[in-house]
Amino acid sequence: MTTNTASSVKGPTARRKDPACGTCRKKCRKCDRKRPICDRCRTKGLRCEGYPPRFQFCEITAPRRQSSVVLRRNSVAVSTCSLPLSTISGESPSGSSAEPEALAAASKTDLASPQASRPPSRARPESNILSIPSSPLPAHSELSAQLSPAYVNSDSSLVGPADLHEETTNQQLIDHFDRILSEHLTIHVQGTANPFREHVLPLAYQHQGILHALLGLSACHMHLSGRHESQRLVTISLRYRVSALHSLGSLLSKEEVSGLTISEEEYVLGMVLLSVLHDVCETGVSSHGAHLTGVSFLCKRLACPTGSATRSKASIFFISALAWLDMLRGFSGAEKLAYSDDVRKCVRDHGSLSLHTLVGCPPIIFYRIGQVLEAGKSALAGDLSLEYFQMQLDEAEKFFRSWDPDQAVYPTGHREWRCLAEAYRHACLLRILRFPDAFVVSCEDTRVKKSASAILDACADMPRDHRFYKRLLFPLFLAGVDTSSSHQLHYASWCIGEIKHSTGFQHPAMTELLNKVWEERRANAHSSSNVPWMEFTCSKLLRSQHAYLFF
Structure with missing residues (x-):
């Protein structure tokens, strides 16, 4: 017979809880201790490493032979507990097959992270991730799932629940992106779809990094547009952005x-x-253009004919948007152009609708000015002779002056498409006239005056409250x-x-450039040379070469 030693102790005693599973112990978080797989690991899509063997200390009064039997039974129990959980229960370590796809994607991200395979350097309190529903996103802004206000993954260095204002929940941030911000970022008229609502929002319900990048951009826009002036939105935006960059770094690793899957x-x-648009929303300047340049290899791989099998509608939209932003920074300095001609050709051939609904620029104009900027980059690097570069400039100028916007194909019958095309055509002519030396052609030149007046005329022909009007910003x-x-x-x-007032994008970098150019022009009023704005964005005299993006 065995007697319990605890019964001889007088007074109540605290019973020791069962130990947490191996995965929760490594991550220093609470465990619900459910067997054979804890619910916390199952819901996060992680492999539950199981529980250590249980030992019960007791006095052995039986004969020695019986003691050996008990020990053998205990050894069997220990060896059984040390087996993989899938062997014992027949369940998959990652949970049942009915788990949402979003959790599977999150688990892949955790496994890809360098921090997922090593224990944390210090104990950290529990931190919940945003709950992402498995059902597809509704077509409109009626989002049924209420997201948790927590914002950081348990693997992230940022810990703790988000300090959100009581009226500024994650659901409100998503609604703001859906109903307001996505409409400012695209030309959404009858007969066209909103690509941000069609492609970006569904991905936010599949991957935490997309969701955090979206919430960070939405919080930034809500603050800068004046809809909510609370400084807490600045903190929320920054924390979401850091978390999104952490997820991006994990996938790039x-x-x-x-390698990466198609998703x-x-x-x-x-x-x-979303990160680049966050830069546009904050200042209009992307520091060193790191985000755009960092994924140029991926865009090139998808744009190649061999990668056509893996290109989805969402991929085409993303490539078109990123290639357009790369072309914009090429306007401020041709040497900043990073995307290849194959990428722009892919946008011209397959991303016509995406480019039109995004910025309103005809694909052929986008492709031809990209060729000019690419030639300018080669000429600056010494890979292209000045004579051959001048020949390409003459051919490009001839093309843009003879191009007829009435012959182009537009997504719908709105006449504003033609006004935008005319504005972009003359914007490209202004940039061509600044090659190869931006100081030579003065603003008093007849060709410069004609193009500048044509852009302003196109703006005057369009109602200010029309959805197309905001895309006249860069021209x-x-x-x-x-x-x-x-x-x-x-x-x-x-x-x-x-445009600033209607969209909420303040574009401080654009305003600063306009002021600098005109201050310099007034100071040199009697000079016959030009004052190129590119000298304030991409010059050997500048210490920091950033990407200026006027989207």
Whole structure:
């Protein structure tokens, strides 16, 4: 017979809880201790490492032979507990087959992270991730699932629940992106779809990094647009962005080791696009253009004819948007162009609708000005002779002057498509005239005056409250920095101010460039040379070469 030693102790005693599973112990978090697999590991899609063997200490009064039997039974129990859980229970370590696909994607991200295979350096409190429903996203803004206000993965260095304002929940941030921000980022009219609602929002319900990047951008826009002036939105935006960059880094690390799946490639492109748009929303400047340049290899791989089998509609949209942003920074300095001609050719041939609904620029104009910028980059690097470069400039100028916007194919019958195409055509002509030496052609040149006036006329022909009007921003900026007329500058600045007010994007970098160019022009009023705005964005005299993006 055995007697319990605890019965001889007087008074109540605290019973020791069962130990946590191996996975929860490594991550220093609470475990619900459910057997054979804890619910916390199952819901997160992690492999539960099981529980250590239980030992019960007792006095042995039986004969020695019986003691050996008990020990043998205990040894069998220990060896059984040390077997994999799938062997004991017949369940998969990652949970049942009915788990949402989003959790499977999250587990892949955790496994790809360098921090997932080693224990944390210090104990950290429990931190919940945003709950992502497995059902597909509704077509409209009626999002049925209420997301948790926590914002950081348990593997992230940021810990703790989000300090959200009581009226600023994650659901409100998603609704703001769905109903307001996505409409500002695209030309959504009857007969066209909103690509951000069609491609980005569904991915946010599949991958945590996309969701955090979206929430960070939405919080930033809510604050800067004046809809919510709470400084807490700044903190929320920053924390979400850091978490999204952590997820992006994990996927890029996995790409170097074992490659990415088709879905993971979409996650990477989506996070980069949202990160760049976050830069546009904050300042209009992307520091060193790191995000755009970092995924140029992936865009090139998908744009190749051999990668056509893995290209989805979402991938085409992401490639089109990123290639357009790369072309925009090429305007400020041709040497900043990073995407290959194959990428722009893919956008021209397969991303016509995406490019039109995103910015309103005809694909052929996008492709031809990309060729000019690529040639300018080669000429600056010494890989292209000045004579051959001048021949390409003459051919490009001839093409843009003879191109007829009435012959182009547009997504719908709205006449505003033609106004946008005309504005982009003359914006490209202004950039061509600044090659090969941006100081030679003065603003008093007849060709410069004609293109600047044509852009302002296209703006005057379009109602200010129309959905197309906001996409005149970049042509208006080029007209403002290349005009020599004060009243034209005043009109261009007024139109840019209207766009800022309607979209909530303040574009401080654009305003600063306009002021610098005109201050320099007033200081050198009697000089016959030009004051190129590119000298303030991409010059050997500048210590920091950033990417200016006026989207």
